[in-house]
Amino acid sequence: MSEKPGKGQTKVEPCEVKRKNAVHIFPEWCKGCGICVAFCPKQVLTMGDDQKAHVTFPEKCIECALCARRCPEFAVFVSDGKLKDSKNGGEK
């Protein structure tokens, strides 16, 4: 049911299974640069039509927090805000 996320695609319908929501995006501060979406190793995030990043597949999130570290706007936070060390990388 889940489609591959891409830039400009609308948000996917929420599914029945309870999702852990580790990543939070603060839309007022997001400037739609696309960095978090492009470099998430698990493709958890998508860019909405509103030019804001959205957490579309939170169940895939491994809490590497690269999205939060790479967001220039302080618009992305992981879990309770404490950034965990990168687990599976994402950086080369």
Add this chain to the structure above:
Amino acid sequence: MPARLPYAYRYLRAKKKFPHVWCPGCGIGIVMGSIIRAIDSLKWELDDILMVSGIGCTSRMPVYVDFNTLHTTHGRALAFGTGAKMANENLKVLAVMGDGDSMAIGGNHIIHAARRNMDITAIIVNNNNYGMTGGQFSPTTPQGARTATTPYGMIEPDFDVCKLTEAAGANFVARGSVYHVTELDGLIRQGLDGSGFRVVEILSPCPTNFGRANRQGDAVKMMEILRDNTVNRAQAAKLPEDKLQGKIVRGVFADKKGMGYIERYHGLVDRIAAEVKK
């Protein structure tokens, strides 16, 4: 906004200042986050920190953070910081500057701060142009690149910030990139925690000016360039000469424990006192 406030808010000045002034996709915000994480891990007191800057996009950083902050004149951050450190040794001084601010108009001050091994950390965000004024060339603009004042391509050779500051005498010299952000957290932490003159050069995209003038695409594409065109020291050691061509090396280039200026000055005062006693 999440119900439990993230740690970063403790370090940010006031919500009404955000979203900040930098363009979408600009890497300076990433550097600011990295600095905050480094300071958080070092458990520094906010009252002890002085962030000083010159003029330019990078130099707009101090207003956003809840430290003692000093936004000075173009190129002179290190001179102001030197004075502040001398008058109040307890201050932990970090200077945030761009490539133009630190290496062109500020060139004289950086080489002397390095020579003296003044106890300041210089965070130099290098986006290869003068962003704030519309993208004119800087001493780190690569040859051939187009900028607002090199419409036919840059003809001047450029500086290697790390080689220059290391040669001038800095205790710690490192280069990172805003793409390699976990590595950057570590480099900045290393650069903050120490004495003498410490330099962390950080490669960062300027999608609005440099990126657009040189058809490098959007912020994501420019981050990919940082990912693909830089290597860390271990990788560089393994690459053959021809593969290393055109790649920029990241990592720590100098990590000495030379005597910082403040310690040197104390030595002078002690020596004079001892002679007077004789």
Add this chain to the structure above:
Amino acid sequence: MSGVPWGETRLIQGNEAVALGALAAGIDFFAGYPITPSTEVAEILAREMPITGKKWIQMEDEIASISAIIGGSLAGGRSMTATSGPGFSLMQEGLGYACMTEVPLVLVNVMRGGPSTGLPTQVSQGDVMQARWGTHGDHPAIVLAPADVEECFRLTIRAFNLAESFRTPVILMPDEVIGHMREKLTFPKEGDICVTPPSAPDVPIEWYEHYHSSATGVSPMAHFGSGYRFHVTGLTHDTHGFPTRKVDEVVAKMNRLKQKITRRLDVLEDNMLHNVEDSRVVVFCYGSVYRSALAAQHILAKKRKKIGIFRPVTLWPFPDRTVKEKLDGKDVILVPELNQGQIIHEVERLTSDSVRVVPLHRYDGYEITPEQIVAAVQEVM
């Protein structure tokens, strides 16, 4: 000799007296760059300050020097630098920054022949207008012009006090003759001088505004590392120090900067008048020329010719009201200056057409002599 020779009498050079005045005022930090004819100030403090653990540094150029003392002042140290013409020109941007950000500091400019490299070892009074308007934009200026060695000592202390009370840079500007002359100076006793204590905020941290609009226009200032965290920028800013472009905030700041000075002329004005009331001819002069004028007055008195002398000690803000009051209505005002005419324009501005303002300019690197003043007076009498 080390430290201020309190209560003693010594033969002292002007520049040396400036350095000792700084020590007397409790200088914490000096950053400078050598330039004739001011270098003695830096050299003497280089010897004295480390003895008591105070900080002294020779920076790589004058721009670094002014920048460093601003940083030092913000971090809580009483700070000073010393320079001459070419260095003073380099410091203008920094000076403007200190005016805008209301940072106290003392800048000693020992005037030499200009423009440009000029006459490095010789006297002039060529920086008078630059001291007022050298840096861009509307800004306040406080400039003091000593005319003897005792004033080099005392006015340096006054400069630190004014800088602290007005939260602004103060320029102490002897000309080269005053900087290099040697005179007998009897130092006061240590308890007999008045040093303004450092500014400190009088409100809790949460209420602190770095540029509060107080009754005097000057708000108490916290320092970096004191627990009060604040932002300092050269961009036009609001009462908290954050950049603003809002019209009401910009105008409020600009007005307060100006009125800080214009409303306290009672404290800032400092003039010496000799026989001005009874004389039809008055010599308007400052710095070393004042010494020649005093001698000329003496020579003329012997010839039964009476002249008055009006000498501003504070050059800027210019004593508009006193000049108008005391000098408008005189027959002749002779204005001898070691330049091509700078302060003379202020005198002309404030006196009506019936008053004859006569210049006496010398700009060959040598002093205006008492005989030159006598001759000029005799010509107009």
